[in-house]
Amino acid sequence: MFRKILRSIFQLPLTFLQELGNISRMFLQVTYLSFRRPFKLDYIFKQMEFIGVRSMLVVVITGTFTGMVLALQSSYGFRKFGAEGLVGAIVALSMTRELGPVLTSLMVTGRAGSSMAAELGTMRVTEQIDALTVMALNPVKYLIVPRVVASFLMLPVLTIISDLLGIVGGYIIGVKLLGINEGAFINKIEKTLDLPDIYNGLVKAAVFGIILSVISCYKGYYTRGGAEGVGRATTEAVVLSSVTILISDYVLTSIMF
Amino acid sequence: MEERAIHIVDLHKSFRDQKVLDGINLEVEKEKITVIIGKSGGGKSVLLKHMIGLLKPDSGEIWVNGTEITKLNDKKLNEVRKTFGMLFQEAALFDSMNVYENVSFPLREHRSMSEKEIERIVEERLKQVGLLAFKEKMPSELSGGMKKRVGLARALVCDPDIILFDEPTSALDPVISLTILDLIKETQSYIKKTYVVISHDILGMFRIADKVAMLSDGKIIEYGTPQEIRRSKHEITQEFLQATQIPGFTGGSHG
Amino acid sequence: MDRKKISSEVWVGVVVLIGILSLFYMSMRIGKFGTLHRQGYEIKVTLDNANGLDPRSPIQIAGVEVGKVSAIKLDGYKALILLRVKDGVKIPVDSKAAVKTQGVLGDKYIEIIPGVGQTYLAGGDRINDIITVPDFGEIFTQVNVAAKNFGDTMSEFKGIIGEQEKISIKKSIDNIQVVSGDFKNLVSANKNNITRIVTNMEAISKDIEAGKGTIGKLVKDDTLYNDAKDVVASLKNISGDIEQGKGTLGKLAKDETLYDEAKDAIGNIKELTDGMKKGEGTLGKLAKDDSLYKETEKAMKKIQKGAEGLQEMTPITILGTIFGTFF
Numbered sequence: 001m002f003r004k005i006l007r008s009i010f011q012l013p014l015t016f017l018q019e020l021g022n023i024s025r026m027f028l029q030v031t032y033l034s035f036r037r038p039f040k041l042d043y044i045f046k047q048m049e050f051i052g053v054r055s056m057l058v059v060v061i062t063g064t065f066t067g068m069v070l071a072l073q074s075s076y077g078f079r080k081f082g083a084e085g086l087v088g089a090i091v092a093l094s095m096t097r098e099l100g101p102v103l104t105s106l107m108v109t110g111r112a113g114s115s116m117a118a119e120l121g122t123m124r125v126t127e128q129i130d131a132l133t134v135m136a137l138n139p140v141k142y143l144i145v146p147r148v149v150a151s152f153l154m155l156p157v158l159t160i161i162s163d164l165l166g167i168v169g170g171y172i173i174g175v176k177l178l179g180i181n182e183g184a185f186i187n188k189i190e191k192t193l194d195l196p197d198i199y200n201g202l203v204k205a206a207v208f209g210i211i212l213s214v215i216s217c218y219k220g221y222y223t224r225g226g227a228e229g230v231g232r233a234t235t236e237a238v239v240l241s242s243v244t245i246l247i248s249d250y251v252l253t254s255i256m257f
Numbered sequence: 258m259e260e261r262a263i264h265i266v267d268l269h270k271s272f273r274d275q276k277v278l279d280g281i282n283l284e285v286e287k288e289k290i291t292v293i294i295g296k297s298g299g300g301k302s303v304l305l306k307h308m309i310g311l312l313k314p315d316s317g318e319i320w321v322n323g324t325e326i327t328k329l330n331d332k333k334l335n336e337v338r339k340t341f342g343m344l345f346q347e348a349a350l351f352d353s354m355n356v357y358e359n360v361s362f363p364l365r366e367h368r369s370m371s372e373k374e375i376e377r378i379v380e381e382r383l384k385q386v387g388l389l390a391f392k393e394k395m396p397s398e399l400s401g402g403m404k405k406r407v408g409l410a411r412a413l414v415c416d417p418d419i420i421l422f423d424e425p426t427s428a429l430d431p432v433i434s435l436t437i438l439d440l441i442k443e444t445q446s447y448i449k450k451t452y453v454v455i456s457h458d459i460l461g462m463f464r465i466a467d468k469v470a471m472l473s474d475g476k477i478i479e480y481g482t483p484q485e486i487r488r489s490k491h492e493i494t495q496e497f498l499q500a501t502q503i504p505g506f507t508g509g510s511h512g
Numbered sequence: 513m514d515r516k517k518i519s520s521e522v523w524v525g526v527v528v529l530i531g532i533l534s535l536f537y538m539s540m541r542i543g544k545f546g547t548l549h550r551q552g553y554e555i556k557v558t559l560d561n562a563n564g565l566d567p568r569s570p571i572q573i574a575g576v577e578v579g580k581v582s583a584i585k586l587d588g589y590k591a592l593i594l595l596r597v598k599d600g601v602k603i604p605v606d607s608k609a610a611v612k613t614q615g616v617l618g619d620k621y622i623e624i625i626p627g628v629g630q631t632y633l634a635g636g637d638r639i640n641d642i643i644t645v646p647d648f649g650e651i652f653t654q655v656n657v658a659a660k661n662f663g664d665t666m667s668e669f670k671g672i673i674g675e676q677e678k679i680s681i682k683k684s685i686d687n688i689q690v691v692s693g694d695f696k697n698l699v700s701a702n703k704n705n706i707t708r709i710v711t712n713m714e715a716i717s718k719d720i721e722a723g724k725g726t727i728g729k730l731v732k733d734d735t736l737y738n739d740a741k742d743v744v745a746s747l748k749n750i751s752g753d754i755e756q757g758k759g760t761l762g763k764l765a766k767d768e769t770l771y772d773e774a775k776d777a778i779g780n781i782k783e784l785t786d787g788m789k790k791g792e793g794t795l796g797k798l799a800k801d802d803s804l805y806k807e808t809e810k811a812m813k814k815i816q817k818g819a820e821g822l823q824e825m826t827p828i829t830i831l832g833t834i835f836g837t838f839f
C-alpha cells in the first residue's frame with residue numbers, strides 16, 4: 001500500500017517529464033523534416049486551407065466580439081477617470097499584444113487542433129499510419145509536418161485579421177454606440193500602438209501555432225485503444241494545447257515586451 | 258541466388274505479460290506463395306508486421322533478402338520496405354483520399370511516372386479487383402469487402418518483390434473470394450513474386466498455396482506443401498482441418 | 513463537391529491576402545514615424561536627469577511634434593539625449609529645451625522653446641539652455657507647505673497683535689515720545705536684545721516689502737515666519753518693560769540715533785500691520801506682495817488645469833496601471 005502510494009507520487013512527475021520529452025522530440029523531428037525534401041506543398045496547402053480558411057469565420061466572430069466587449073468594459077472603467085478617449089488605445093493594445101494571438105490560437109486549437117488529434121488518432125487505430133510506414137514513407141513527414149507548417153503560417157494571418165476586426169469592433173461600440181470622440185479614439189490608437197506591438201503579437205501567434213499543432217498531432221499520432229482512445233486523445237490534445245499556450249504566452253510576453 | 262526471401266530465426270514477442278510469438282522459425286521461399294494458418298488471435302498479424310519492421314521483436318532475427326532487419330535504422334529499413342507491398346487486415350485505406358488516389362498513392366510517391374502512365378496502371382488494377390466504376394468513391398462509402406479489394410489493388414500496384422496479405426478473402430462473399438484468390442494466384446504465377454498470405458479460409462488457401470505454415474502457441478508447428486499438411490498427423494493441425502470440413506462437401510480441395 | 517472547383521490554393525491565397533492587407537493597413541496607420549530613424553537630423557541636449565524619457569519620446573515645438581528622442585546615453589554623470597528632428601524644422605541656436613510632462617501622470621516629452629536668432633542648429637549641435645521645470649508633484653508639495661506656512665503666520669500675527677497689544681504699542685510709543693529718562697541703563701541692560709530686535713525687524717520688513725515672494729522663497733521663509741514671531745515676542749517684552757516703568761525710558765530718548773532706528777522699525781511694523789488689516793486675509797496681501805500672490809494663483813491654476821487635463825492626456829502610466837489590472 002505504502003509502496004503503491006510512493007510509486008504513484010514518483011510516477012506523476014515522471015509521466016510529465018516523459019510527455020514533455022516526447023513532445024520536444026516530436027517538435028525537433030518535425031523541425032528537421034520541414035527542411036528536408038520532398039516538400040509536400042500540396043499537403044501543406046490543404047492543411048492551410050483547413051486551418052486558415054475554415055477557421056476564418058470563428059476567428060472573425062471572436063475577434064470582433066472581443067474588441068466590442070473590450071470597448072464596452074474599458075469605457076465603463078475609463079468614464080470614471082473621464083478618460084474615454086483611451087478606450088481605442090486599450091482595445092488596440094489588448095488585441096494586438098494579447099487577445100488577438102491568444103484567442104485566435106485557442107479557437108484554432110478547439111477547431112483544428114481537436115480535429116488533427118482525432119484524424120491522426122483514427123489513422124493510427126485503423127492502421128493507416130502503419131500503411132504509410134510500410135510504403136517506406138515517413139508518417140511524420142506526410143501527416144504532421146504539413147499540419148505544423150500550415151499552423152505556423154496561418155496563425156499569424158488569422159491573428160492580424162482578428163486584431164484588425166477587434167479594433168473595428170471596438171470602434172463600432174466605442175464611437176458609434178457609446179459616442180466617444182472619434183478623433184480621440186483613432187488618434188490615441190495611432191499614437192499608442194507601436195509596430196512592435198503588432199509584430200510581437202504575430203510572433204506569439206506563430207509560436208502558438210507550432211505549439212498547438214505539435215501537441216495535437218503528438219496526441220493523435222500516439223493514440224491507443226480504438227474509438228475511445230481517439231476521443232481521449234482529442235480531449236487531451238485540446239486541454240494540453242490550451243494550457244501550454246497560456247503558459248507560454250506568459251513566458252513569451254515577459255521576454256518580448 | 259538465395260532461395261529464401263524471408264528467413265525468421267527464433268523470434269520472440271510479448272505484449273506486456275502476453276506471449277504472442279514464442280520462438281518462430283520460418284523460411285519463406287522466393288517466388289512462391291506461402292500461406293500462414295492459425296487460430297484467431299494466434300499472432301499471425303503480429304508475425305506479418307514483424308516481417309516488414311512495423312513491430313520490433315523482443316529477440317530473434319529476421320532476414321529479408323540477406324539483410325537482417327530488426328536492427329536497421331529507419332532509413333535502411335525503408336530501403337527494404339520499398340521492396341514490399343502489404344494488404345492490411347482492415348485494408349487501412351487513407352480515408353482522406355478516394356479510391357483512385359489511394360491506389361495511385363504508392364506510385365506517385367515512389368515512381369516518377371507521367372500522370373497518363375499512372376492512370377493506366379491504376380485503372381488496370383482496379384479493373385482486376387472489379388472496382389473501376391468506384392474509383393471516385395471515398396473509402397467511407399465502400400463496404401468492407403470493397404475496401405479489402407482496393408487495399409489489394411494498392412498492395413499490388415507497385416509490383417513489389419514481396420507482398421504480405423493479411424486475410425485477403427475475409428469479409429468477401431464466396432464468389433468474389435474465389436476471384437480474388439484466382440487473381441492472387443494469377444498475378445503471382447505471371448510476375449513470379451514472393452507472396453505471404455494469412456488466412457482462416459483453409460479450403461481457399463489450399464488452392465493457391467505452394468507452402469503452408471501452421472502457427473500455434475507462438476510457434477510454427479508445421480511447415481510443408483498443402484498435401485503434406487493435409488496428411489499431417491499433428492493433433493492441432495488435424496483439429497484445424499477437421500473444423501473446416503463440411504460433411505459431404507469437399508470444397509475446392511481438388512482445384 | 514461544388515467547392516472543389518476552387519482549389520485550396522485559391523482560398524488560402526484569399527485569406528493570406530486579407531491578412532497581409534490588414535497588416536499593411538495597420539502598419540501604415542501607426543507607423544508614421546516608423547521610418548524616421550534615418551530621416552531628419554540629430555541634435556544633443558544634456559540633462560541632469562533623464563528620468564521618464566524614453567527613446568521615441570516626442571519632441572515638440574509649440575505643442576507640435578517635430579521629432580523623437582533617438583537615444584539616451586550617460587555622458588559623465590549627466591544624461592546625453594539625442595534628438596532626431598524632422599528635416600525642414602529649423603531650430604535657432606539660442607533655443608531652449610525643457611523636459612515637460614503630458615498631463616499630471618503622463619509621459620515626459622521634450623519641449624523646445626525656439627530662440628529668436630537667425631542662425632540655426634545643424635546636425636550634431638547642442639542646445640545648451642535647459643529650463644528645469646519642477647514637475648507637478650513637487651509643485652503640489654511646495655504649494656502645500658507654503659499655504660500652511662502662510663496660514664500659520666497669519667493666525668500667529670492675529671493672535672499676538674490683538675487690540676490689547678496695539679494699544680500697548682501705541683502707548684509705548686507715546687511714552688517714548690513723552691518720557692525722557694535714563695537711556696544708558698536701557699542700553700546696557702537691553703543692548704543685545706535691542707540690537708537683535710532692530711536688525712531682525714529691519715531684515716524682515718525689508719524682505720517682506722521687497723516681496724521676493726516666489727514659491728521657492730516662500731518655502732524658505734520659514735525663517736521669515738520665525739523671525740517675525742521673534743520680533744513680536746520681543747516687542748511685547750519691551751513694551752511690557754516700558755509699561756512696568758523701569759524708569760529707563762528717559763535714557764532711551766536721549767540717544768537720537770537709537771531712537772530714530774527704533775522709530776523706523778516700529779513704523780515698519782505699523783505699516784505691516786496696517787497692510788495686514790487692510791488685506792482681506794489673502795496670503796499675498798498679508799505680505800503686501802502682489803507678485804507672490806499672483807505666482808501662487810498661477811501655480812494653483814496650473815494644478816487645476818493639470819487636474820482637468822487628466823481627461824485628455826495620454827499618460828502611459830495610466831495605461832500601464834490599467835494593463836496591470838487587465839492582465
Ligand SMILES: Nc1ncnc2c1ncn2[C@@H]1O[C@H](COP(=O)(O)OP(=O)(O)OP(=O)(O)O)[C@@H](O)[C@H]1O
Binds near residue numbers: 272277298304
Ligand atoms: N499492438 C498490440 N498491443 C498489445 N497486444 C497486441 C497488439 N497487437 C496484437 N496484440 C495481441 O497479440 C495477439 C495476436 O494478435 P494478432 O492480431 O496477431 O492475431 P491474429 O492471429 O492476426 O488473429 P486474427 O486471425 O483474428 O486476425 C492478440 O491476442 C492480441 O491481443
Ligand SMILES: [Mg+2]
Binds near residue numbers: 303423
Ligand atoms: Mg490478424
